[in-house]
Amino acid sequence: MGRRPSSAPQMGWNSWDSFGTTVTEGEVLANARFLAERLAPAGWDTVVVDIQWYEPTARAGGYNDDAPLLLDADGVQVPAPGRFPSSAGGAGFGPLAGQVHDLGLRFGIHVMRGIPRRAVDADLPVPGTPYRTGDIADRASTCPWNSDNYGLDHAHPGAQAWLDLQIDRFVGWGVDFLKVDDMLAPYHADAIEALALAVARAEERHGREVTISLSPGTHLSLAHLDHLRRHADLWRISDDLWDRWDDVEAQLTRTARWAPHQGEEGWADADMLPLGRIGVRAERGAPRDSLLTVDERRTMLSLWCLARSPLFVGGDLPTSDGGTIADLANTDVLDVGRHSAGSRELLREGDLVVWGAEGAGPCAGVRWAGLFNTGTETLHARVPAASAGLPAPSPHDVSSLRCGTSRGPRESGSVTDLWTGEEVRLVPGSSETGGDAVIDVEIPPHGARLLRVQPK
Template sequence: MGTTSRPPMGWNSWDCYGTTVTEDEVLANARFMAEHLLPFGWDTVVVDIDWSDPTARSHGYNAGAPLTMDTHGRLLPDPGRFPSAADGRGFAPLAAQVHELGLRFGIHTMRGVPRLAVDRATPVPGTTATAVDIADPTNACEWNPDMVGLDHSHPGAQAYYDSTLALYASWGVDFIKADDMLWPYQAADIEAYARAIARSGRAIELSLSPGRDLSTTHEPHLREHATMWRICDDLWDRWEDVEANFARFARWAPLSGDGGWADGDMLPLGRIGLRAERGEPRDDGLTPDERVSLLTLWVIARSPLMFGGDLPTSDPGTVALLQNADVLAVHRDSRRNREVFREGPLVMWAADGHDGTAYAAVFNLGDEPLALSQDVSRVGFAASGGPEVRELWTGATFPRREVPVQSDDARGVAPGSAALDLALPPHGAVLLAGPAV
């Protein structure tokens, strides 16, 4: 279903504001993105979960919440947090303001129908059914109390999704993060949701969550119906969360591309936890080297990039990482992205670029510094000729060292080859560009 030639890039409110983000906070982040990040490809602003709950709070969900809803059981933005949504205007005024900045507007949705709609037996537009008729309470979300599943053997279930997507399209929504779709795998809902988007008449990118234990056997189905799909549970600002995604991306990166993207979740960087699900207000808990490693992995694996921190109050050094055009060119243009080596703390990735360029990412997952020499051919670089190998985060160049034929190089590079000498800090990475073989 995806149409994007590169993975989506943007901002999402979850890591900093959880369920409680306000219209003013969305617009502050949108304006910052338009001014500082749009020229680098960051173009999507997403309002995450529970925008209809007037009682939303940090650190959890509210059972029996008095969700804002229309007479057809379709959720509406809470006008207390989103004043422009008053009088049934929905997200249309906010989306218009985001569009005026040159950005796309996105929202979070949940699988199914609101419990409150079932309680009220709200009518399904275009049918004689009510929410009671189309509900499947046995397939409810395990972690959010607002919704119950849909009975897709009833035609009213598709009609309900059609009506909700028609509403979102009328607001000007460009991107939807549809949650509770992948664990367990909800094939019928994914198909019905994608069908409703197609019927809405608006080009809307579909992101599916969460990705706990997601199997690559689903890839053809996912690619047919969605733009991006999560391959992990929620990612937070802990090195163990980042490290766990190395193995997942190694499985999924070769399957990404052509408008369908494996998603390693949001980037929990910058100023996060302001009113979020986990933790108190803070600058993210990763070290500078860990931030570079996280971004390098997401870039070389061509994951969608959704920044989770509050942009206006995030550290300028963190924001500067999002403005590296050379790094983002790897994300935009590279192909055949793949893990090529993993042994102990050392992980290496390679990718093909344009015009005779190759890319490589080298990671130290260990807790100690790592000095190494690597045969340049292992990551796709030519042994000689062409420009020097360049590190894209810093701009530093690395000469290719000739290893004499008679040499017995103690660092494991074969005699007669060319080597790169690298020094990586704990949990550090380099992202390299050089002449391809």
Template sequence: MGDAAMTLAPCPPMGWNSWDCFGTTVTEDEVLANARIMAERLLPSGWDTVVVDIAWYDPTARSHGYNAGALLSLDAHGRQLPAPNRFPSAADGAGFGPLAAQVHALGLKFGLHIMRGIPRLAVERNLPVLGTPYTARDIADLTRVCAWNPDNYGLNHDHPGAQAYYDGQVAQFASWGVDFIKADDMQAPYYADEIEAYARAIERSGREIVLSLSPGTHLSTEHVAHLRRHAQMWRISDDLWDRWEDVHAQFARLARWAPFQQEGGWADADMLPLGRIGIRAERGEPRDSRLTRDEQRTLLTLWAMGRSPFMLGGDLPSTDPGTLDILATPALREVLADSTANRELLREPMDGGELIVWSARSTRSDRVYAAVFWTGDEAHEAQVPLASILGTGHGTISLADLWGGASSPVRVRDGALVAAVAPHGVAWAALDPVR
């Protein structure tokens, strides 16, 4: 599985996910509206994946929570089906096939969220497991249940029917044209047998499908070899929302995981709560992201320098044009897709905040990227010696300001990178040798 996985996600995926704006309640029309804006405004900048998040199989889904005991939409073998009142094209057993086809026609990829295990409703009804003599009760593990979602029981992977259930579920996803699966409740605690079984089911489906694992609560780097063998993305934190403290906490996590980022396997610092969020979400009321523009640039720059996947959470049709412009910034894709040696160079506590410096190198040229972050609440005049970024004997360089000045313009002066960095802001530059 490891070698095959390397053909998928050669660079960190970029896309949109329905969670931050619609929680459990997204509809077919809303998915398509976001897909159309993505294709028109963001696809040229590398954003190409549309993901329907949790509970697409719950006809009674609501804002701010989950429904215990809901009559989920299931087929005769206990596999989830899109709720037809929310996804009309799924009627008559069509599943997500028609919706995926429309997304594909826009030049995009289609993804969905799924919970670990088997629906409790399938166990209550004792539905047969496709292609086996077993039933849902034979394979369920009633002790390995999710702590925060009531939909499923776990699976007993000592029983052959458990793998058969996942095989049948993923085969159905593949028949619908699914390109991306976000599999949840896999890593907290770390369910190695579940991860292996799900990866095996994807391999057996015969379709190339990116596997993203969640959540990332206290995820240790000791699992990295196992993760690389079986998945292309893995979360490294709990849910991230539009709060500066959430963004700030990711500096340490990405610094720890950056050395492990490689083709086909990406530590994921979670979704980007940018644009119009909270419309019918799990947390908060409808709002534009509470992150300032400088905090938004910091988030995006840190994710790019740390090579975290980009999964946007805002509703694109109602997101302000300025945010869409920021998301289309060419440097984001350039650094995310074609950089190496990404690392935190410096973290210096100072009066009023921390000065944090990251660097990376282009895989296509001698270009070096440098990001100078300031976590304080007041602007800070930062000076970072070029030798600490480029090494000694670097020669003359030219500088490109990757945020086009914004509120933290960067320049070279007296052998140093100099910037008046805005509160919670970043100065981001590309340094090119002069021939």
């Protein structure tokens, strides 16, 4: 069994960085409407309700022990009506998913691996089987940071039946995206396979395509790549990432390891973008605008796009600053993630890290280079164009662009900074560069220059 190909990494909004376990229906819809109006034209198309939508006493800054999860008669989670009033009367997320779909967007939810402990303690019948929920739980398999669930005993025939029921119910509500947590650290191969089977059955029953996203990615090894590609659409490659430079810088190494393996068979996910207004009622930190500087934000977006990571912004979009929204809507930058191939790290010397990528599809012939400064001082970088994967420019012939049209035409072969729209002049080479033209730029502390060369 394999997942269906996806030509580009997924893009959307997730409630976690802003609202933690406490997001409300009104907040989800406000962000969905903003996404549809301001960011969907740039390719952002999914809205995800993160963890504990079924916990009526959920609070900011942590999880409650022995939380009074809301379950239906089969032990399947249902939305807390105090936060999701349209779910009342057994409607589940159907009404909310319908409103998100009406905006032209996809709807996603978060769920933990396994089965709720309260369902196990109640020893409920598993419909269509002679088994009960107390029979199918693996009580020794628990999440170290959330106590809501036990694992499922996937050697027991009743476990798949209950999981099929749970996933079918979610997909029946109109769920298009499932973020399933506590799957990768440690690596639960049996749970991943069972999930993929349950999703495939629900897709066939409901005629709906569902994206499978796995978390978290703590110490995730490339040894699992083939298995992940067969059973998931995207998978995290780190623990939770927040608005700290150290978190962003650490992803340079992780994404360099995974970037050569990105493609339509599945996407390594560098985690959510903690940008804009975050921490409103979040798991970590007080309400704030992201603590990343503008340069750090652009480094993050440049790296995520060069690495072809999925993009899920975590800020509350309606209250986020205009600069952040403009950067998220920069289609010249987003083209790198959506229409590139062969992306990789090319050079790492001191504070300088250089990435390169080639255009594909509508961007065929384009070349991109990312020059990153991990240091705390402005860096004067002189990099031979060939070392950044860029051909020498030829200042001839103005052509209309097939790729990167948001700032108008550029000279064929010219080098453009995608954050400023300015043309970057290359300087003549020397004997030290073998005659190669040289990119000669200043890069601010923790900043990036994301460069594009148009096809000749």
